[in-house]
Amino acid sequence: MKRYFVYLFFYSFISCHLSGEDKVYNSGIHIIPEPLQLEVRQGVFPISNSTTLSLENGDWEKEASVLMNKLEEASGYKLSFSDSSSNNCIRLKTNGNLEEEGYEIEVDDKQILLSAATEKGMFYAIQTLFQLLPAEIESAKPLKMGLSVPAVKIADHPRFSYRGVMIDVSRHFFTVEELKKQISVMAMLKLNRLHLHLTDNQGWRIAIDKYPQLVECSAVQETYNEELYGPCYYTKEDIKELVAYAGRHHIEVIPEIEFPGHSLSALVPFPELSCSGGPFKSEQVFGYEENVFCVGNDSVFTFMENVLTEIAELFPARYLHIGGDECVKRYWQTCPRCQALAKRMNLHPTPEHSVEEQLQSYAIKRMERFISGTLGKRMIGWEEILEGGLPEDATVMSWKGTECGAKAAATGHDVVMASMADGLYLCAAQGADEVEPAAMGGQSCLKDVYEFEPLPKELAPEKRKHVIGTQACLWSEWTPSGELLEYMLYPRTVALAETAWTTPEKKNWDDFLRRLENMQVRLDLKGINYHIPLPEGELTTNKVFTGDSVILEFKNSRSLPMVYTVDGTTPNMYAPSLPERLVLHQPCTLKVCTKTANGKLSPIRTINIEKQTPIPAIQNTCNGQIHLQLANGLFKDHSDYTKAVYEKDTIINSFAVYNKDKFDFKTPGLACYSGEIEVPETGIYTFKSNADELWIAGKLLIYNPTSSRFYEKKTQIALEKGLHSFALLFSNRLKEGFASCWYPIDFQYLPPSGGEWIKSN
Template identity: 40%
Template sequence: MRSFILTIYFFITYAAVQAQQISASETGALIPAPVSAKYAGNSYVIQKGTAFYNTTELQPAADLLAMYIQHAGIQTTGVSSQASGKDGIRFRIDSVAVPQPEGYRLSINQHQIDITAHDAAGAYHAVQTLRQSWRKSPGKLSVPGGVIEDYPRFHYRGMHLDVSRHFFAVGYIKKFIDSLALYKFNNFHWHLTDDQGWRIEIKKYPALQTIAAWRNETLIGHKKELPHRFDGKRYGGYYTQAEIKEVVAYAAARGINVIPEIEMPGHALAALAAYPQLGCTGGPYQAATFWGVFDDVFCAGKDSVFTFLEGVLDEVMELFPSPYIHIGGDECPKTRWNACPACKARMAQEKLPDVDALQSYFIRRINAYVQRKGRHIIGWDEILEGGLAPGATVMSWRGTEGAESAAAQKHHVIMTPEDELYFDHYQSLYPEEQLAAGGYTPLQEVYAYEPPLKHFIQGIQGQVWSEYLSTEQRADYMIYPRMLALAEVAWSPQSIRDYVSFRRRLKKRSTAVQYEEVTYRIEECRPGQLRVSLRGGGDIHYTTDGTTPSVKSRKYTGPILITRNAELKAVVIQQGKPAGRMFRQSFQMHQAVGAAIKLKQAPNSRYAENAGILVNGVSGSDRYNDRQWLGFSGRDLEAVIDLGSVRSIQQVGANILNYHWQRMWEPAVLQFHTSPDGVHYTLAATQQAFPANGINAIRLRVPPLRARYVKVTALHKGVIPTGEYGAGGNGLLMVDELYVD
């Protein structure tokens, strides 16, 4: 039996999540799930006059709790420095009773709340658990009685936010930090510079504010849409040093460390626009108005570049007390370096064999400077190229290979995999879904992520790249609730994680927005027929003729048999009304649907790997990570379809995805051969033109013939040509539904 799954999600809005921070309406709705929670006895009531008792070390956590209570409209007596008291809320440190770093124990009865923490971080986390637990009523907050024992699974639990592609105000950054604290993250990775804008004030280099912080215009729509269109409006902004100090202090008061990222040696166009002498060619340059990777980077052969970056880092390290400074290191094309006399001279002087070693030299030199200042660098996994700098921490975003390499060299690793933890990906396949970078990372996939348990894996982080997040509302939609799923993966023991429980708790965190889903699975795919099952959070009503389902439509009771072309639409019905958005999926039946199929070469593991999806009657969308496309990197496609018996054939076809912006290239040639016996094949049709940017649905009429076997061959394009995105690398051949009729 072949299985194919698609999930459509209906998401909690950020506003709803925020509203529930002070008024979770039921117990047992904690996210992330604690290690142990036993509810018993009477609730403790926080009201006017409630007393606080704490030790000096935990004063900041006690102050934070008092502030949250006051924001709920309740005035306490203030925080006492006495370590004990009868009735009230007591904070204390006891690393014997709570041996795990960042751990805490909450003991709650009708007389007091006792917070015992391993350290200050544990006390902060206990405060957030209380914040999620209490129930608000006029003049009081009720906290359920019981004992909660809790501590994190991973030391590093982070969220990243790109403010270069789109700029977010200080107020939004603070709201983001509030959410990080609520869900027990402890690191905020602030991506402050990139090709499209420089967002941090550096007093030594004022042109970074007057020039680098601004771009002339911004791309309209998606970069895959041709021709490209721009809005013609100057765009930009930056954070003053006073604002950065304010944000860092705000985060520290909530137990959050802020890690700044200053991109180098690539993603530097905005900086080069301000100081063109720092590039290999000398410019002129301008901040990028398009999304992508650009050839102009910091010159590795000029000492003035390192003088500039050291000056920048001096001011950055004054503003950020973080032990880590992120220096990027990713996606640095070597085109300019290969042609640059200064870079060639540097390579000769340092006896560097190639430009990869030159990048390693660049990173090592910056690393040495940062280490002399008592800090450590973090970089994306490209910093492995040419040799890893001593003491560097690697963020592994291109799968697990970088993590394994860094861990083998005994370097710390933070897992940031693109496929599972990039929140700029689509989270639904709903056709009208908000514009996203690409890919498909639904909530359940985030929740199911399991990082490799290597000794040097420090933790995990979610990434929010902002190319298509032009407003705070758009950013919120992409972040929530996937961030909450990540919070549970990062904090809770794997043994207690349960997606059904998580969804139930997620719904309790908001009563303002319905959270329902419809999923489908092809349970059986046989020649000429499909059996499709549906699942959802309630009664499902559906149609197969393309009409909109309602409570009067057929109720789902078991697998749906599909034997002809169908447009399946379904909706969850609750209280007599549709809950959430309508699910829809088209099925196109043809002679190859459900047929046996064999591939000569295995596809790229990043995309679907099951050959059966090529003959399942479902066409992939232009969101190429929808599990319906097979990808072949530097390899040809050769697939043989066995129709089961000799049949009449009049038409053959295939879907080809052509997105040069994503290194996805059309084949050099697509051919169809037929055979009655699987041994002797005859050419039936050939296609060499694939003009569409996006999906090329190739359908070719053939002279009437009879055959049992159809061989489909697509020859890959080869190396991506100079001047194109990804030049010098292998083009990716993307193929979907193979059609025979």
């Protein structure tokens, strides 16, 4: 809510100083995705209270209402209907020669002509028309400006028929209203598929009448932090509301029910459907899970058929997603039922596939027959459904890269490219790990998504028709809130939209960035919390100097301007511009952020600039031993750490002696490792660790009580050559779904002269 009022103040402020027509971001044509053909002509068409609407040789009432409602909300103008001969008219006309999602727009000073063959095409024509108007057309309040449309001629249709976004609502749940908000943006960008990942190990998020135990047991999760997550799930009425809303925006909602792996949420209430028999617990634990459906048990298929029957009734989409990925088959190897099935089917290992992979193929094919034959849907699944062979009608979602998708297309399967290797996993960080929120390992920057090419070069021309589109995926382990969900989705989803719609020869990165400035204003007016690149280059939480001055050099992934302050105040759009080399002579609190062309600021980085005298070394002999103290209980933050009562006190020779394998997050506790390190030279050292606290020479350098996966903080300190004390605090617990004991317990430091990072003992 606070962020919303900041947006409101910001746009109210600049609106007092500039009219919509004068704002730089409204100059020129800024349509995203870029149309196939665009001709800019002389003149404009002014929209006024006397502008009329004509519906010609077609039933365009629904589309006309979209146009009329938006114009009335933004301007107060109420368009009336007229015949086609009127001037000052917006005409909606049928052109049966256009493609299903294609449209044409022709604007001069007397009329606007929108032509399409279908409702989808006309809807997209109207979305483009809105983007020809000032960005403020997206405001929920009436505008105090005139509205005019530049004279243009546009002929457009999409490159791919499938243009999608996947949102994982299992790991973290998002409400119907939060999803509607994303649908409205997707429609503006001409995206047409919303793939909902409804079930996984961590949660079952949709009510099934035949099995009420699914949401009773698996819509709420244990977090091992003295609280529960949930209950969170969609009722059938929720789904009907969401599907209807998406339908009005010409977006198909594709449900995914995971099978046969990623299925723990189904096994919690029904352990008899597993190989081991359970019992199982519903937990918000993001990690590896070996318990999966038992494919040798016919009751599993009865269960899935009953579930999918109810799912198919709720979702009118052509596709039904079966998952099929990352199925751990260890239990199948020793399960009597699974092995009996393999024996009856006379399965034997082949050079290409194990017996268990062939069992998965059997299970997937059996489900495909039910989905296509009984439900009349088309099955889609992650690329692992190819293991052992697949029916021709199944569609493959290629997620690891494009290689598997290319192979599937070459054999006649339709393919959706959702390549993690090419940046389409939007749970990856959008910049340096040290400055961005905790995320999946690796990076996916805006340009990576924009430059992704869904058609593999090695695919024969006659097989390219089988690549039906592309999709970005947002796995929600790292997005516990709707605000963070949007931060990860946008603007990368904007880039995806152009990749999915626009032909490669029409794409231009620099021009996309220009058009993005206008789109970001539209996102602001829709209340979207999109990502702005943070200042990088200097990646430590502080900057230490020992001489007369220190030099800092920052950059960001889109070469946007940056602003800063050195007096501890919060920078605003009028703060001093950051030079290429910032020279500081005094200790201070530096606050720096990136600024977009319309004055919007990124999150602020705070870096303490410290002048230090190297801390003297300890006059002692280093024996290399570590003092280890252990306390039982849940310790969440520094105030908890200070209250620890250590129950075990021992000496170990290295961190390796008592490391992550000694801990179980279900039995939380606190470990304090202390000792000495010997540093090789005098100067400024950089330390890094994902530990909860790291103290060097009596100073707290690193404090990180939140999720630290792929998120090692870095801090500097000036030390004299020789021995210095250290203390590392490790809180063994589940942090935002990730167990801290899954990662090595240690720290590293970089000497003043550089070179390799030195690992702690």
